[in-house]
Amino acid sequence: MSRGLRSITLLQLHYFIEVAAEGSITAAADLLYVSQPTMSAAMKDLETRVGRALLFRSARGVTLTVDGAEFLGYARQVVEQAELLEQHYLGRPPSRRLLGVSAQHYSFVVDAFVRMVKASDAAEYEFSLRETRTWDIIEDVRTLRSELGILYRNDFNQKVIDKLLRDSGLVFHPLFLATPHIFISRKNPLAARDRVTLDDLAEVPRLTFDQGANNSFYFAEEILSTLSSKQEIRVSDRATIFNLMIGLDGYTISTGIISDDLDPEIVAIPLDVDERIEIGWIDHSGIPLTEQARRYLEEVRAVVTGFELELIG
Template sequence: MKLVKEFGGAEYEFTIRETKTFEIIEDVKLLHSELGIIYLSEYNETVIRKILDESSIEFYPLFTVKPHVFLYKAHPLAGLGLINLEDLDEYPCLSFEQGAYSSFYFSEEILSTRNVKKSIRVSDRAAIVNFLIGLNAYTISTGIFPKYLHGEDIVSIPLNINEQIRVGVLKHKDLTLTHLGEIYWDALKNIAKQI
């Protein structure tokens, strides 16, 4: 938002896409996007890095975090300081639908291969929030949740597992960033320093 306010002027055209992991990689590969943001984990890194190498895309780490569970603040588990996977067994698990490229390697959630009793796949973040609040559901992510999406109603609790999430920026090897692209990347680095 800050970038648009600072550089928008009287006329402008910005495109910020929130999309599926495979589409992020394709957009950077085909130079439709200067930059993309994805995560790597122990589970998906080998496959994703192979695809990035074949696509002439580089991954630049921004930050590494432990997985967290997002819950509604009134959820029965919201008062815990640490959540074990078995604590989640009776609650609906939310994940992002990945379309035709629904391979577990492209999942937006770590531990996507875990068997759960109740699973709901959604295609947008607003739906995730509604299900978190309305169904005592949960999702597993970085622990970073934007305030504009009912952030005051959602809590983030560390998950007791030995995994890490590495969030980073994708850039095509043959692309020289525009001035705005460089400013955006610098803004991402500054945000990452605060995490």
């Protein structure tokens, strides 16, 4: 039978999705309780049928080729639609839901994630949420460790961020524009102010998120990263930064969106600067979003609605 008449099977698509997610044919085989030779043969046969190399194989596992990344998007859509048919006509229960999100340290990201999980109709799911460094967010989405990434850009970092995204085959989708705010403890004397200026912050410890080896000003999560500060502390997670806001009366600069449920001891005060923060999500340019990813973005938009923002996504 010629290659043109050979059909791609749903089973092969299931296998391919798991191989891409695990980054290993052996790990995917173990997860699906099939032998490694069976999984390897299925992937080679799939590549033969589509007439393109989908996987790059090395001693450290497998990664997707450019064609493989595009194919993965269509594979997810086909499998998702097949599962919806089975649920509707065969009475099958909803399948295991999968979604990975990597983001800078924003409470609205977590709030939306909580809403998504609570609203999930799946008996089984496997979600991941990584609050991490800017460079790692881009790498997570590029390598498909996460389907979505959430980060900010502004006039200062936009050219650098956009070039890195283009080189990685990713696209930035704007969600909203926000006025910069400082996050501080409710007990901080500045918490009683309607607005604060940079002069007000001159003697206050500045708290920033550490960017590791890629500690360029362009990858900072906070605007005005090039301004010097007499007192600066770098941290790696939101819990620590909030504890330092309370313990040391420190501040950080962010969007102004804060969750009273998740962060009851922290308040947001407008910062009097001529800047805007553009928050958006990133994904692969050639891969359609899964239904679960679209649901998550709907929750993000629902969370930020009601704040003084300019929604643009």
